[in-house]
Amino acid sequence: MALVGNLRDLKIPNLIQLNCMERNTAKLIIEHAGKYGMIYFQDGQIVHAEYDPDIGEKALFRLIGLPEGKFKVENGVRPPLVSITTHWNNLLLEGLHQLDTIQASEExxxxxxxxxxxxxxxxxxxxxxxxxxxxxxxxxxxxxxxxxxxxxxxxxxxxxxxxxxxxxxxxxxxxxxxxxxxxxxxxxxxxxxxxxxxxxxxxxxxxxxxxx
Known part of the structure; x- marks a missing residue:
């Protein structure tokens, strides 16, 4: 059964931690303003992300920064390709760091x-x-x-x-x-x-x- 919810209640960093710590193979689908993004997990690692027009880490970091939207987690779904090889913990730290930097800067x-x-x-x-x-x-x-x-x-x-x-x-x-x-x-x-x-x-x- 798919996990469905709203990002107001459960943020993307929390969803990433949940799937990685449980070593899931899954597809996380995020919908925001009519646009869809995907994060793929394989054996507890983030291996692919898509958010038009980007794929890989750039897409992932954009998704981490989304303030609101809806999500669905489909378990057992394998990635169509591998575009990310960095450990999930480092990815999450970098994504949160980028978000903090943007929010703290004058621009x-x-x-x-x-x-x-x-x-x-x-x-x-x-x-x-x-x-x-x-x-x-x-x-x-x-x-x-x-x-x-x-x-x-x-x-x-x-x-x-x-x-x-x-x-x-x-x-x-x-x-x-x-x-x-x-x-x-x-x-x-x-x-x-x-x-x-x-x-x-x-x-x-x-x-x-x-x-x-």
Missing amino acids: GHDIRMVEMLMNVKGVHRAAIINREGDVLTGEAAFNKEYIILALSYYQAEKISRTVKRGKPRYLSLVSRSHRFIMTDYETNIVLVDVEAKYQLETVLPFIEQVLG
């Missing part, structure tokens, strides 16, 4: 917000960029693309002022495979890259919830 709020946006179903990337397209928080590997998107956002603001329609709350740009959603954040821009198949009205409530 912790922004980092946490980007992580929460990444947890929304369909989201591939999230970042805080300035008006020139420089990445302030988030992955900087797509900086040239961000510059173009920041320029597009600036042009949309300029057009709105010209036609006296007021400042747009959100700007959504759609390509064949991506939907880019942008909005003001203090003096900067929050950028969220979503799979194009997800409609704006589907993901926007989750994004608004994160941004408050």
Whole structure:
């Protein structure tokens, strides 16, 4: 019989300790904001984790940082592959250390917000960029693309002022495979890259919830 519950009652670090100390072979499924992550245990060790778009330790550390959600533990399920070889105790300590570091840092709020946006179903990337397209928080590997998107956002603001329609709350740009959603954040821009198949009205409530 599967163990089912809410992360408000039993946190992921506790679930990890429980499965590892009992030397379980199991699959832990976590659902948060419509997005699913998995942690696989084999003979009491964490051997694989998935949380789109990441696998392995990076996915595991993101899952450890989830503040809420639902979970289910399916016993006897073997991993589809082995992406983690570090001892579970070291993984848990590192995950908790990363979480403490983020929460204690001056940029912790922004980092946490980007992580929460990444947890929304369909989201591939999230970042805080300035008006020139420089990445302030988030992955900087797509900086040239961000510059173009920041320029597009600036042009949309300029057009709105010209036609006296007021400042747009959100700007959504759609390509064949991506939907880019942008909005003001203090003096900067929050950028969220979503799979194009997800409609704006589907993901926007989750994004608004994160941004408050």
